[in-house]
Amino acid sequence: MANRTIRVDYIARVEGESSLELSIRNGKVDAVRLSIFEPPRFFEALLRGRGFGEVLDIVARICGICPIAYQMSGVHAVEDALGIEVDEPIRALRRLLYCGEWIQSHALHIVMLHAPDFLGYPDAIAMARDHGEAVQRALALKKTGNDLLRLLGGREIHPINARIGGFYRVPNRAELAPLAEALKHARDRAIESLRWTAGFPFPEFVRDYEFVALGHPDEYPMNAGRIVSSAGLDIAAADYETEFIERQVPYSTALHSVLKGRAAYLVGPMARYALNRDRLPADIRTLAEEVGLEPVCRNPFRSILVRGVEVVYACHEALRLIAAYEPPSRPFVPAEPRAGVGYACTEAPRGILYHRYRIDADGTILDASLVPPTAQNQDVIEEDLREVATAGLALDEEALKARCEQSIRNHDPCISCAAHFLKLRVDRT
Amino acid sequence: MTGDEQPLALVVGIGNRDRGDDGFGPAVAHRLMERVPSTVRILERSGDALAMIEDWDGIPSVIVIDAMAPIRKPGKVHRFDLTGSPLPIGFAPASSHAFGVAETVELARSLGRLPQCLVAYLVEGEQFGTGAPLSLAVAEAVEHVAGRIVSEVLTILKAKGKGRHA
Numbered sequence: 001m002a003n004r005t006i007r008v009d010y011i012a013r014v015e016g017e018s019s020l021e022l023s024i025r026n027g028k029v030d031a032v033r034l035s036i037f038e039p040p041r042f043f044e045a046l047l048r049g050r051g052f053g054e055v056l057d058i059v060a061r062i063c064g065i066c067p068i069a070y071q072m073s074g075v076h077a078v079e080d081a082l083g084i085e086v087d088e089p090i091r092a093l094r095r096l097l098y099c100g101e102w103i104q105s106h107a108l109h110i111v112m113l114h115a116p117d118f119l120g121y122p123d124a125i126a127m128a129r130d131h132g133e134a135v136q137r138a139l140a141l142k143k144t145g146n147d148l149l150r151l152l153g154g155r156e157i158h159p160i161n162a163r164i165g166g167f168y169r170v171p172n173r174a175e176l177a178p179l180a181e182a183l184k185h186a187r188d189r190a191i192e193s194l195r196w197t198a199g200f201p202f203p204e205f206v207r208d209y210e211f212v213a214l215g216h217p218d219e220y221p222m223n224a225g226r227i228v229s230s231a232g233l234d235i236a237a238a239d240y241e242t243e244f245i246e247r248q249v250p251y252s253t254a255l256h257s258v259l260k261g262r263a264a265y266l267v268g269p270m271a272r273y274a275l276n277r278d279r280l281p282a283d284i285r286t287l288a289e290e291v292g293l294e295p296v297c298r299n300p301f302r303s304i305l306v307r308g309v310e311v312v313y314a315c316h317e318a319l320r321l322i323a324a325y326e327p328p329s330r331p332f333v334p335a336e337p338r339a340g341v342g343y344a345c346t347e348a349p350r351g352i353l354y355h356r357y358r359i360d361a362d363g364t365i366l367d368a369s370l371v372p373p374t375a376q377n378q379d380v381i382e383e384d385l386r387e388v389a390t391a392g393l394a395l396d397e398e399a400l401k402a403r404c405e406q407s408i409r410n411h412d413p414c415i416s417c418a419a420h421f422l423k424l425r426v427d428r429t
Numbered sequence: 430m431t432g433d434e435q436p437l438a439l440v441v442g443i444g445n446r447d448r449g450d451d452g453f454g455p456a457v458a459h460r461l462m463e464r465v466p467s468t469v470r471i472l473e474r475s476g477d478a479l480a481m482i483e484d485w486d487g488i489p490s491v492i493v494i495d496a497m498a499p500i501r502k503p504g505k506v507h508r509f510d511l512t513g514s515p516l517p518i519g520f521a522p523a524s525s526h527a528f529g530v531a532e533t534v535e536l537a538r539s540l541g542r543l544p545q546c547l548v549a550y551l552v553e554g555e556q557f558g559t560g561a562p563l564s565l566a567v568a569e570a571v572e573h574v575a576g577r578i579v580s581e582v583l584t585i586l587k588a589k590g591k592g593r594h595a
Binding site for chain 1: 475482483532536
């Protein structure tokens, strides 16, 4: 009992391939290794030598769940390098597009991937036999998000309609009208889903995270804002690499990102909510209170509630944007090549996604740096696991594995993105 | 069929055209265009299998086409009636990535959202490399499966009294 090894060879219900190994020595958690064995994908190298106009189609291929995040960080970084300022209706359409991705990504994770952990089911298929209504709601929400992506992005997977300076084609008001009707139903479903998850049994567990997210004075952040933290960080995206560093670990194909001179930090819904709660509409803040969500949530098992609040918000915000929409006078601002370096950070469903591009005078990408949210959360996930496993040492092996997997899914890791990552192995000797 | 009319049958080709034999489903779907009556809807799906539950909502007969890892012989075609039973073990690979075809079918079964008739054609693939074409054996199976599906949907439509071309 004192010494054991627990392995989870393939961590299910996350996006990508990874494993977990826990080493327990003399009754204490000795080592935690979250190994990402998804092959390295070399997207940054792939971008070198390509024209700036190709960036969005290439980076959209990095992830099937959050392609909009990659396109949005990419478009803002390239436009930063080229000195392009877009018209307000284009900015609004980009925010509407991001709402679609938050809705479909969060709805999938909350109900299909994370909820079975709380209710004791092996997967959503088994859960659907007893909680069919909740699963039907999630499917309907996901469809609404996908419909939004299809209209604005051209298709829901690896969208093709965004371009540097704007969009290839912008919708008219009549095309958005049916989506507004669907979003009204989606908002009601999102509220019902949030109230359903509020009844889950949440483990007592609190961590003292440094939260990092975008902060914007006027809006809950998606495409714009400075990088801020609960410990006082407040920088522009251009200063990201001054404050953060990526490092290799020998057991993983994904880089780990840390704050220089400090340590692990948390990105994602909990960080966004903690740092931007007062920018949510009053009725959504009230709803969050009703479901028992504190202004700063430090229990990662309750992240499912924060995601639920963000789905409600994304529906609300999408409706607001559609109601205010006036088609832009031109679908895109022309982009002329020039030498420069551009930086951007946007809020992917899983947290901040940083892009940097160096472009030469004829518009060729000389080098690129992409730091996805899962790479930034890996150290926090390992730290969570160490504490979760320590608190669960008395559990049998299967129960401990299940609790550890649930702990990983608290952060909705996207391993395919991070390898640019799950097996659980617990070693007790 | 007008744009608002509900199709009587749906054929879904699943896969990625840029990953060798994974492009089998889309290749068959493409071959079926203009060879089936307008009351049959043809779709290609490359990533999100869960969306099929919405795709087939209200459509009585559905055929899905996909590629699978080789078991016996690349190019070998398997036909399964999934209306009453899941894909057999060995034909339903487990995935850590969201939802595949087998998981989507079983989720729909749990929810009571399966079509009245659901058939799957699976081909054993050989090469799934990035940018690879269909292997010779799988390419040869495209026309064979397309022909079988044309016959199958015409039989379905004939039973419904709507078996003529548009």
